[in-house]
Amino acid sequence: MSALSGIPAKGATPANDQDGASLSKAQLAHQWIRSRISDGTFSPGYRLVLGQIARELDVSAVPVREAIRLLEAEGLVTFERNIGAQVAMLDATEYVHTMQTLSLVEGYATALSAPALNADTLDRARRINAEMADCLDHFDPVSFTRLNLEFHSVLFEGCPNPHLLDLVHRGWSRLSALRDSIFSFVPGRAHESVAEHAALLDLIENGADPIQVELAARNHRLGTLEAFLARQKIVAPVTSPASASPAPKGKNNEVPQ
């Protein structure tokens, strides 16, 4: 029956054309929208209309809807019943909350990851940090931001807790996807940042207490947040003091002992 002719009897690629990736339309739409958000084509507030996106991707509205609900769960878009979806707005308050959460989970992930880092890996981190220092001289904020993610990725990717790692990824993804030019770079902070990176690496290399590594990594990110808030503080207070700065004095959450 199936031995008719030269047509490949069963080996015919089942679903997709030939790449073997085999993406569902929903996944396709998810990646497509996501990349559009990342590259700024869909900027925060942009209205995501199901039918419109569906036509553009030549699919039906159903998988597009699924993609958007997934993006909603990731915090990249907001969605309202019978109204629709739009790219999430990352206002100052949201930025503070996201950074605060990221500082927490990234700090812990880094501490859990630290014991697994070998000399080679630490050396790679040092080289990346050196490149970041170079970027300061040439004033290259874009590369600096990219390298910053690379640096921290080296440190936290070894985290053995997948849930925690996922939270770290989500935080970074939210920040990088929705980054507004306002938040991307605080000039005066960059030098300090490179120095703190070096200090963090020293701690890890010397096998410091996990809690020390954790708080160093956490305070490093909170420092960036504080720098941002310091620039904004004259304009308007963003949140209640307790939430905006869990350690306003800078002394309460220093590395203990």
Added chain:
Amino acid sequence: MSALSGIPAKGATPANDQDGASLSKAQLAHQWIRSRISDGTFSPGYRLVLGQIARELDVSAVPVREAIRLLEAEGLVTFERNIGAQVAMLDATEYVHTMQTLSLVEGYATALSAPALNADTLDRARRINAEMADCLDHFDPVSFTRLNLEFHSVLFEGCPNPHLLDLVHRGWSRLSALRDSIFSFVPGRAHESVAEHAALLDLIENGADPIQVELAARNHRLGTLEAFLARQKIVAPVTSPASASPAPKGKNNEVPQ
């Protein structure tokens, strides 16, 4: 205009019957499945078939699918392309990772919430803890578990960071929804738990450093995790030491100072 008569002129409920809740079918399905998971009707590993659930709820498969994808994002079900969904299995490793993550976010949320807690609220927490002590005498693990959530809720619900609060809720929800009888209660731990609750309340009442509150809350939960692991350890090592117990000796992560 609207003074016609007893009939509410324009206020006629637009979509739903009369309750005003106005749930979408997807939300309905979400809650329905979720409650079935919580009450154990759908136990871990149970296969969730779209059409079957759709028929039972008298809706189409589309909103059921959406509900399931949402539950997947919450970590309550697993989903595989072209295969289907099933209630997530909470094995020992997953339990460890979930508890570890919860200890982190709940600890921080509690610390951030602490300054906002007034005397009345703290008193309520003390009363709940007293009830928990009673449960120990009558050996009532079910009430104990419920009160435990209540107690901690009082402490962390004041957290001003909604993202963080959401993570805490997800952790609890995962644990309570997927709890297996195996994990629900470690007898020897309960007395210690009540004592630690009291200590935590004292810290908060005395306005202790946020970092102290955070680590006390964190270590309280990690203590429960350790108790579980201690019971299991003879059978088989669950994960690598670094992930299972970030502070194996119990001394590395004590409250500093």
Added chain:
DNA sequence: TCCTTCTAAATCGTATATGATTTGATACAT
């Protein structure tokens, strides 16, 4: 008996169609 191959049922993934809701525009009355 065991392994392979085919077939069919079950289920998922998506397209299309239709009802429900919101929103903006227009017409009308004051």
Added chain:
DNA sequence: ATGTATCAAATCATATACGATTTAGAAGGA
């Protein structure tokens, strides 16, 4: 001229229909 009610277009939410994929079981051969 302004505010209000009505209507139409756009869009979301869901039902139905159909193609694609997986999986279990039957049929056939070694």
